[in-house]
Amino acid sequence: MSNFALLWTVARWEFMRYFKWKQELLMFGILILFYLLLGFGQAALTFAKQQQEHQVEVLDLAELPLIYGADGQLKLSRIDAGEEAWSREKVGLGTIDALLIVRSRDQVELIAHSEPRFLEQLQTVLNTARRDAFLADASITPAQFKDWSSKVELTLSFHEAGEKPSTTSEKILVYVLLVMLLSAVMTSFAYFFVSITSEKQARVAEQIVSAIPTQVWIDGKILGISGHGVKSVLYLLLVSGLVLAALERFAPEVLAQAGAIAPDRIVVGLAFVLLGILFWSAFMAGFAATIDDPNNSARSTVMFIPILPVMLAFFTVDLPELGVVTFLSWFPLTSMTFMPLRYALLDVPWWEAAGSFALLGAATWAMRFYAGRIFRAGMFMYGKEPSLRDMLRWLGTKETRAL
């Protein structure tokens, strides 16, 4: 049996060990339900806010030019000074939302029954009334003021050789890619952790290594368990597709505002995400083999290492043109997040993406090779965890067979 056939056998086994149709359908259903609830919840909240009317009684001692009656969700009603006590009582009973006492143009008190959600709107109304009062004192009409304070019309265009600004869609693409990578790597990590430490504890390793070369085993493992990471990417893609289809159907203006994304930016981004999953999977496969007791090992924290490049990328979404971002987009430990970021937001030449991809590919190849050496030695070390020195020594030890 060829090594390729063995690799496929192992990869399939490792993937299917944790793939349960019922569980997957349930998980996908929950994901869809989550998005539906999120969408419906947001719409319901907006609708409820639009329907809510806030009643505020106003005791105006400064004669501000306020407009009474309903203005959006805010309804102002004027009262006399003799009605203040009764109005305060109504606030206490909750029959009105608040009492506003305007003592002067600069001093206004709001007595509210509870947290006033209309405060921002009320502040605008008061500012406008105060401004109009000063304008009236200076014999300036509101129309004149509006005319003077209107903005200069500034037209923005970009030189053909320059960098065009990124659209909202492109930024969303970066966020989606980062979330995909993070979700996939964490998913794979969890499975690697469970799979390898349980195999080590169940002493399955001897059985397998007596049948196939260790490198084939770890390669199959990386492919099979990474499959769960890729699966989480597919789920996110599917859900994203459904969200886009829903927006297209119900709110096409949102899509139009967001702007289009060039397909190559999606393809390049996904390619880096997939290779990034393999890279971190290879890392974890080697590392998990050095953990003796998963319940007591402090090494579990290493799972957080791949979060770093994702977090760094999140912070630089608005600064893709920085020199350090360019460096990180080439560096194999970070290129899986920074190159998709640059490629989506800037006009990065294709050769840069190809070069960075090749470097990441080479790093992934080396990682699975050296992870194989650590894995081989780590899987047969029982009762203690190897030191960093042990692991460095293993890196220089090639696989040997006695027979």
Place this chain on the structure above:
Amino acid sequence: MTDQPLLEAHQITKQYATVRAVDALSFSLMPGQIVALLGPNGAGKTSTVRMLIGLTRPDSGHIVYRGLRGESDRVSAAELGYLPEERGLYVDQPALAQILYFARLRGIDGRAARAAAMDWLARFDLTTRANEKVSALSKGNQQKIQLISALLHRPRCVILDEPFSGFDPINQELTLNLLRELRDAGVGIVLSAHQMALVERLADRVVLLNHGAEAMSGTLAELRQQAGLARKLTLAFAAPVDAAQLAHLPSVVAVERLADDQVGLLLDERADLNALLAAIGAGAALCSVQSEAIGLHEIYLRAVGGTPAATPHPVTDSATQELPA
């Protein structure tokens, strides 16, 4: 049997830090032969097995498989069957699924593996439990699954570490017969086990290990000769006797006090039973005498120093004699 050995270990040595786990060990396995590795805990059995299946490399010496020597001459996975000492199974997976997986790794295609697996499961009375998770099976049944996984691909050479572990007497017999069948079919088997009575009935050759080195090796008859033991007499007296006095009789290698009025004597091959019994009968009234050939148990204890029998004319109390686990 053919003339060419299936497996040869030449002066293999393995050192772990300050411990020499295996020390210049040599033995060979012919097709259709069963070689048993015996020894107390830490004697080097598992280290030897690990080198045989290629998990580790000897620090010195070498292993030859069917005339092929060297690290690159890896035994084809299909030719080797291996049963690890501890459970090497995915406990959260169905029994049949992992039998098929291990068979695939040994190069058997899916359909053939399934047919063979069903035959084996039927033989071990596990057909109805094929799709149960291993964790739901008893220790004995898990051992059966492990044994099936080691044998399903019809290997030429089988290395079994504690094959009888977890089995009740009926399943021990079943396994014993199975291994005999394999031997008769030309399969070479190296086994490591603690069940002396079973090994005695099964092994063609025995290699007794102690502190990593060979203490004795050969057929049972050869081992008896090497140990200087031939027979065991169990004597019952009419009254309590002083066992220490019997230790000085000719050909008595060791004395075991079984009760106040019962004694076991280990005799060398030169023992003259008539003269010996006459001498004993002259000193005390004998009620009964039972004579049997020396078994592996006594040879083992003598070889590994688990009993004072290793010293001249010792007397031991039967209650203190326990076989090392």
